Amino acid sequence: METTSHNNNDNAIFPDAAHDYHGHPRYTRILISLLGLLALSLIVGNLFSLKWAILLIFATAIWKTALVIRNFMHLKYEPLLIYVVIAAVILILFAFFFGVYPDIPAIPLDVTKPH
């Protein structure tokens, strides 16, 4: 009686370096970029006008996120399905945020003030 399951996936237990499909990007360089972006966002926070500051700070946050997720989490080596999963997360959160937007941010404070 065959005891092991018929399985397309040989990497199930331990993808060792020779057989795993993902390589190792230059982690040290990535770390330096991340720390550099952090320094940039701190400087921007103190210098620029509010609108530009917010824009640049969130742009650096998004760039840092992309660096971590692509390199440390090896997303750049994963198949399309994983990209779709991450994209779906972002789209769902956008749908929630913009669906709620007219009911909370768009209502000025005075309406909620107790009389």
Added chain:
Amino acid sequence: MDAISHKQSFWTKYIFSTDHKVIGMQYAIMGIIMAGVGGFLAYIFRYNLAFPGAYIPLFGHLSAMQYNAFVTCHGMIMVFWVGMPVLLSSLGNLLIPLMIGTDDMAFPTVNMLSFWIFFVSALVLLSSFFVPGGAFGGGWTMYPPFSAGGYVNKNPAFFKELFSGTSLMILAVALELVAMLMGGINFLVTTINKRAKGMTPFKIPIVVWFINIASVIFMFSVGPLVAGAFMLLFDNVLGTGFYDPARGGDPMLWEHLFWFFGHPEVYVLLLPALGVLAEVFPVFSRKPLFAYKPIVYLALVSAILSVLVWAHHQFVAGIDPRMATFFSIGTILISIPFAGIFLSFMATLWGGSIRFTVPMMWALGFIGLFLIGGLTGLYLGSNAFDIYAHDTYFVVTHFHYTLFPDIFFGFFAAVYFWFPKFTGKTLNSALGKLHFWCTFFFFNGTWFVLFFNGLAGQHRRINDYSDFSLIMKEPYMSFEKFATVCAILLILSQFIFLYNLFTSLAKAKTSVRNPWQSNTLEWLAESPPPHGNFETYPEVYRGPYDYSVPGSTEDFLPQNVPVAHGEAEAIANVQNGITTSTNTI
């Protein structure tokens, strides 16, 4: 990995089993028990609605507070502790590994844990009936400020509040959601990675597709509610003001967080049952499933739309009216993919060689009743009509005409269909037909009349209508009594099923492998399948719905039958009207 040869004690074999079949049955049993609780609660408050203030047999007098608590808990239990375990967890666990031809789930221990977390969540919910103040009574939707104690006490006593009905209900739901999340991960990874050789994505049976799509919808939409539930819990036990307008919070935020999940949740409940129908119809019409690939695409479209329509539950709550237009359009659009799926089911039946077995009857009953529910949903999805109908019995009847066929007819179709496989025994079909007809008639008797009450303006969640002169007259009072009598008979009809179940289980095994002559892989295994499922793991050559294929001697071709030489040509010949000596129809 010799998962089969290790010796199993009673505890690891039946209680803390990691075998997907045992876990699937554990979920089904819990779901049936909780359905009994939910049904009993419904009996109590329906009796009170028909005979206000009367002494209720098997219970006593019902106070207004208890009425609210029972209505709330009936809803909560039926959605989270009956619908989810029975349709998603139980069917997913029982069917997925067998139908894709593998030995077990990808993460068996996580699977076992998920059931026991679910079990604990049920205990937490039931315990909320027995704490001071009783169970929460503010509707299964748990809207603040009521669900946060009205924000009267801004310095709550932590432990007293933690063990109040409200907090226990929030904790129970949170635990249940965690259990379902764990299950969902298991289903997805198993279906993606552990399929039999040759089972390409479009050879996967529809029920497996739909359970996975339902898991995806669930996992993506539940996040904001978990966040919101934490906030509501802290409002209750710590005195924060997340939903308190006096402190800058907003109750509308809770409504959005709740319904952002609450609406996709109904499709999470619907898709597995539609999947069951997609398995039952081809087998009992001896015809391939019509438009297999479009059905999959339609389900994916509906999944995407399902997260964009949630505020149709909030049309009169004070949302921006311009958003109401957007959500109204989306709600009406979402009927299209489901209509497409229904039409495909009807096309599957059309011209088929129909076998009126018990599972087929449940499936057909589902179609008829869900159609009524779905059509009334179109009315409610139009924001103008909803201004009148919101919170009336029209809404309650709408969702019972959708949820009851979904959960009960879908589950019973699955039970009567797969019972021979998982037990090796057969359910008595005469009793099964009696069970079906009683359920069908008494369900309609209970609910159809209440449409009229709803249109007359009778509001829901009200214990005592004696001040509502428009309702306290004929025919609405008679309708209430008629509905209650039918509801009691509906609940009693389920005992026919229980009797059938126990007496059939007591009989000897017949162990027929494929009594319905079905194509899918689970029918290749023994009845019941042993630990590890298959003696030799099948290889797949064809899709799951090759029934009445021209040129073949049998009217069904299981998925592991290799494609015969010349089969494609034989089919093409028949389609082109060419008859040769080798064509047999």
Added chain:
Amino acid sequence: MSKDHQAHLSLPANKVPEGRLGMWILIAGELVIFGGLIASYLEFRIRYPQWGEMAAHTSTLIGAINTVVLLCSSYTIVKAHEAAQRLDIHKVMIWMSCTVMGGLIFLVDKSIEYYHEISEGFTFTSPKLQMAGDHVGSLFWSYYYIMTGLHGTHVLVGMTVMIIIMFQIRKGQNLHRVELAGMYWHMVDLIWIFLFPLLYIAK
């Protein structure tokens, strides 16, 4: 896109090892939970520009130090994964210990910061603010504590899981779990990368 990357983009989905696939899905689920919380916070942040005054009371210095700590600990855990693939158990233990230390430093920093904020009267409910007539400021702090508290809980869970895995690695078992624990840790880091500007810099 490098040729290396393109080849893998065509990899069929069922070639992703089960543990990794499961972890990606878990991460997606957790991101939606935090995303819901962050989106709710953002809705109110836009409604109440005066929350900027409240945000001024968070310590940007400690926040920045914590960001550096978490980024470096993400680096150390991925180096541990690289070592695990080389089957170099000694190095794995060293890198993982550094990661756990990073988590510990984060939690200690956070506690110091919480202590300062609580002693100034900014608590979950901030009754002092209520009494001073500020009707919306206390909500900022409720969000601050729930977001950083939930995040801190995940840091603690991540550290605990890593310690358990380290016991298994010592015996040479389950080396693939280093990568999985690492992915969870990166998710925790990612959430902080967003929390930091939202609560600390945007004033």
